[in-house]
Amino acid sequence: PNVCAVQKLIGTNRKYFTNCKQWYQRKICGKSTVISYECCPGYEKVPGEKGCPAALPLSNIYETLGVVGSATTQLYSDRSNLRPEIEGPGSFTIFAPSNEAWASLSAETLDSLVSNVNIELLNALRYHMVNKRVLTDDLKHGATLNSMYQDLPIHIHHYPNGIVTVNCARLLKADHHATNGVVHVIDKVIATTTNSIQHIIETEESLETLRAAVAASDLNSLLESEGQYTLLAPTNEAFEKIPRETLNRILGDPEALRDLLTHHILKSAMCAEAIIAGLTMETLEGTTLDVGCSGEELTLNGKPIIANKDVLATNGVVHFVNELLIPDSAKTLFELAQESEVSKSTDLFRQAGLSSHLTGSERVTLLAPVNDVFKDGLPIVDSNMKNLLLNHIVRDQLSSKYLYHGQKLQTLGDKELRVFVYRNNLCIENACIAAHDKRGRFGTLFSVDKMLTPPSGSVMDVLKADHRFSTLVAAIQSAGLTENLNRPGTFTVFAPTNEAFRAMPQGELNKLMGNAKELANILKFHVADEILVSGAVSALVRLKSMQGDKLEVSMKNNVIHINKEPVAESDIMATNGVIYAVNSVLQPQASRPQERGDEPADPALEIFKQASALSKVSQRNPRLAPVYSRLLARMKENSGGF
Numbered sequence: 001p002n003v004c005a006v007q008k009l010i011g012t013n014r015k016y017f018t019n020c021k022q023w024y025q026r027k028i029c030g031k032s033t034v035i036s037y038e039c040c041p042g043y044e045k046v047p048g049e050k051g052c053p054a055a056l057p058l059s060n061i062y063e064t065l066g067v068v069g070s071a072t073t074q075l076y077s078d079r080s081n082l083r084p085e086i087e088g089p090g091s092f093t094i095f096a097p098s099n100e101a102w103a104s105l106s107a108e109t110l111d112s113l114v115s116n117v118n119i120e121l122l123n124a125l126r127y128h129m130v131n132k133r134v135l136t137d138d139l140k141h142g143a144t145l146n147s148m149y150q151d152l153p154i155h156i157h158h159y160p161n162g163i164v165t166v167n168c169a170r171l172l173k174a175d176h177h178a179t180n181g182v183v184h185v186i187d188k189v190i191a192t193t194t195n196s197i198q199h200i201i202e203t204e205e206s207l208e209t210l211r212a213a214v215a216a217s218d219l220n221s222l223l224e225s226e227g228q229y230t231l232l233a234p235t236n237e238a239f240e241k242i243p244r245e246t247l248n249r250i251l252g253d254p255e256a257l258r259d260l261l262t263h264h265i266l267k268s269a270m271c272a273e274a275i276i277a278g279l280t281m282e283t284l285e286g287t288t289l290d291v292g293c294s295g296e297e298l299t300l301n302g303k304p305i306i307a308n309k310d311v312l313a314t315n316g317v318v319h320f321v322n323e324l325l326i327p328d329s330a331k332t333l334f335e336l337a338q339e340s341e342v343s344k345s346t347d348l349f350r351q352a353g354l355s356s357h358l359t360g361s362e363r364v365t366l367l368a369p370v371n372d373v374f375k376d377g378l379p380i381v382d383s384n385m386k387n388l389l390l391n392h393i394v395r396d397q398l399s400s401k402y403l404y405h406g407q408k409l410q411t412l413g414d415k416e417l418r419v420f421v422y423r424n425n426l427c428i429e430n431a432c433i434a435a436h437d438k439r440g441r442f443g444t445l446f447s448v449d450k451m452l453t454p455p456s457g458s459v460m461d462v463l464k465a466d467h468r469f470s471t472l473v474a475a476i477q478s479a480g481l482t483e484n485l486n487r488p489g490t491f492t493v494f495a496p497t498n499e500a501f502r503a504m505p506q507g508e509l510n511k512l513m514g515n516a517k518e519l520a521n522i523l524k525f526h527v528a529d530e531i532l533v534s535g536a537v538s539a540l541v542r543l544k545s546m547q548g549d550k551l552e553v554s555m556k557n558n559v560i561h562i563n564k565e566p567v568a569e570s571d572i573m574a575t576n577g578v579i580y581a582v583n584s585v586l587q588p589q590a591s592r593p594q595e596r597g598d599e600p601a602d603p604a605l606e607i608f609k610q611a612s613a614l615s616k617v618s619q620r621n622p623r624l625a626p627v628y629s630r631l632l633a634r635m636k637e638n639s640g641g642f
Contacts, residue, residue: 002043002052007033012296013100014187016276017173028276029293041068041176061086061094064178068185070096072103073125079114080122092181093130093145095154095166097189105189123149127192130154133182136174139164142228142269152192155312157228159274166190168271168310168317187273197231197313198223206320209239213251217258229284229316230266232300235307238324246326246335256330256441259285263327266291269316272298272309287327300325333366333443334358340438342368342447348378352386357393357412358443364412365394365444369451370434391415391454397444400426400437415454422536429453430571430578432535449535455575459485459493462574468581471501478513479520485527491577492528492543494551494562496585504585521547525588531578534560534570549588562586 007016009028016028027033039045039052046054059067062083065074073096077083086092102110113121127149134145144153157165164171169188176183198220201207210233214220223231239247250256262285270281270291278292290301297304300321308320328336334355337346345368349358357364369392379385390413398409405421409428420427427433431448438445456462460482463469472495476482485491501509512519528543528551537560543551552563560567565584572579 001050002040003037004040006036006038008036009033015172029295030277031295041173058177058179060088060180061092061178061183063087064176064183065094065096068096068173068176068183069098070183070185072099073097076102076114076121077125080125082122082125086180088180090131090180091133092148093132093134093184094181095128095169095171095184095186095190097128097169098172098185098187101169101186101188124189124191127152127154128190135182136164136171136184139166139171147192149192152194153314154190155193155269157269157271157274161274161276163274163276165271165273167193167312168273170271170273191312193312193314195313196224196315197229197318200311200313200318201231201233204233206235206237207233209236210234213257213261216251217254217261219258219261223315225315227315228269230268230270230281231316231318232264232266232289232306232321232325233318234264234324235320235322238322241322242324242326249332250326250330253330253441259327259329260324263287263289263325263330264321271317272306272319283327285327285329287329289325328438328440331440332359333364333440333445336438336440336443336445337366337368340368340445340447341370341372341435342445344371344374344378345369348374348381348385349389351378351381352389354386354389354393361442363395363397363442365396365398365409365446367392367394367428367431367446367448367452369431370447370449373450387413388451388454391417392452397439397442398446399439399444400433400446411454413454417452417454418531420531420533420536424538425535427533427535429455429573430533430535432533450571453571453573455573457575458487459491459574459577459579461486462572462579463493463495466572468497468499469495471498472496475501475513475519476523479516479523481520481523485576487576489576490529490531491574492530492532493577493579494526494567494582494586495579496526497568497581497583500582500584503583521588522585525549525551526586533578545588547588551586 004017007028008014009016010032014028016033042056042058043052044054044056045052062074062077065071065077077086086094113124127147129148130145131148139156139158141156141158143156145156146152147154155167164174166184166186167190169186169190171184172187173185176185195203198214201211201214201223214223223229250260263283265284266281266289267284268281275291275293275298278290280288281291282288292299292302294304298306298309298319300306303323305321305323306319307322311318311320334346337343337358346358349355358366391411393412394409394417395412403419403421403426405419407419409417409419411417417428425432428446428448429452431450431452433446434449435447457465460473460476463473463476476485485493504512512522524547525545527546529546530543532541532543532553537553537555539554541553543553545551554561560570560580562580562582563586565582565586567580568583569581572581
């Protein structure tokens with residue numbers, strides 16, 4: 001009973017008094033902790049008994065300070081003549097700095113407190129006190145308590161991970177009861193704060209550039225107003241690290257500048273001591289930042305860029321950062337692409353002389369193939385490639401969540417692209433979106449999984465232009481299907497190549513070509529009346545052919561298969577569909593022998609199979625002879641005699 005767990009951070013003096021709700025996975029900021037146990041406040045061990053069963057008698061606050069590890073606070077309360085007050089009657093709360101907290105103060109700060117006839121020390125200690133009993137449960141997030149020094153506020157933050165801070169000093173040991181109040185031990189000596197975040201910006205020399213930017217974006221009033229914000233304040237050094245051209249562009253663009261600054265303001269006050277693991281926090285701009293820690297350092301988006309932390313203000317807290325956090329909304333398309341998995345695409349656009357579309361103020365959407373597409377090297381940039389790249393730039397700044405099936409998009413190359421929405425993918429022609437959008441200042445970046453192929457004619461136009469399909473074209477014309485595949489539509493065509501027809505037995509091929517009705521039936525089995533690009537095929541997709549039977553499209557080892565036959569080439573785009581080249585002629589179910597036991601079979605054939613099997617058994621077992629006879633009779637009835 002009455003035993004408390006303590007997690008000690010290896011290699012430091014930091015301790016975390018924990019409970020079952022906040023166990024912290026035995027790690028603080030990625031560093032392992034050692035678990036130890038000690039008596040909870042107000043209890044002590046008894047020889048021969050488990051735990052800490054004996055309750056200690058309460059004493060006054062002055063005496064309690066010496067028991068809880070704040071002997072230095074006890075010493076200074078004696079020296080400053082605070083002792084009579086905290087020994088006498090009353091109901092007080094004192095946030096008592098630990099011995100280590102006092103020792104960490106600079107000699108200059110400590111000298112200023114203990115000199116001047118001890119009045120500064122008394123004022124400092126009274127700022128750590130509240131004229132009522134306040135327990136941990138009463139310490140609500142965002143609350144303020146009036147201190148006993150000129151009623152100046154003490155700022156309380158109670159975080160979801162159980163950590164409580166007082167002016168960003170962490171509560172180490174809480175709720176030590178005394179006869180005249182309660183003692184909480186904290187890890188810092190706290191100081192009064194009367195300045196808003198805006199005032200800190202105006203008076204800090206290292207924030208001169210930030211000061212000018214805040215004034216230009218009209219955020220002064222926000223940073224002076226009441227609230228609880230966290231400002232990640234970029235220093236002058238942070239601004240200097242940005243290329244001059246980029247910085248001038250942002251500073252000269254009021255909307256981009258405001259997005260930049262609000263991206264550095266978190267919606268709630270976050271003291272450094274409350275961060276013991278990674279968490280995602282929302283900014284005023286509406287984006288999120290990953291705030292974490294590694295050992296003693298705070299990190300932003302995984303980088304240890306916080307130079308000075310926990311500068312407390314009346315309306316929040318300021319952390320100084322030495323790198324500028326530029327949000328996507330303030331970046332050009334070129335900058336977005338350079339930082340993504342599409343950097344090779346930007347090299348291609350630059351070589352083609354199209355950089356101006358990625359850096360200007362034109363509202364466009366870039367369909368950029370991911371770097372893996374170019375693992376064998378970038379293609380040669382000629383006039384055809386330049387035209388193709390122009391068709392990767394869509395007019396208007398789009399968002400993928402507003403795209404819909406069948407939507408038409410206009411490119412800078414004056415081509416019309418179609419949008420296809422599938423259960424597991426979103427595709428524009430043959431290219432499917434491979435990552436979340438990145439929305440920049442004027443343009444949006446869509447990362448796609450392949451080079452886009454704009455359609456260049458109807459299905460018949462494409463087949464006629466490709467010598468591999470000359471036999472198929474003749475067959476389509478012979479079967480009278482040319483008009484069907486020329487009209488507007490949404491076809492998926494599994495097109496047998498000349499090789500596929502040559503693979504058929506000559507007699508069977510001649511018979512097929514000589515029967516227009518049967519030929520049309522076979523060809524219709526190769527066409528579905530909906531567009532299915534390869535990016536929409538994950539495991540198995542079933543399509544209904546124009547002949548009526550189902551087609552099974554599957555993906556195996558990154559190769560598309562149709563009815564278990566591998567496809568030679570995928571995603572040959574046409575204005576009214578998509579073509580897959582196949583090296584075999586597909587056969588409808590009715591035209592080939594039964595292969596699967598779950599498909600309907602001829603009843604007489606099934607009876608014959610059963611009878612044949614039973615005849616062998618009946619020869620060994622006379623009792624089955626009558627059954628065999630009945631089956632034979634049934635077979636004759638179904639077949640009309642044979």
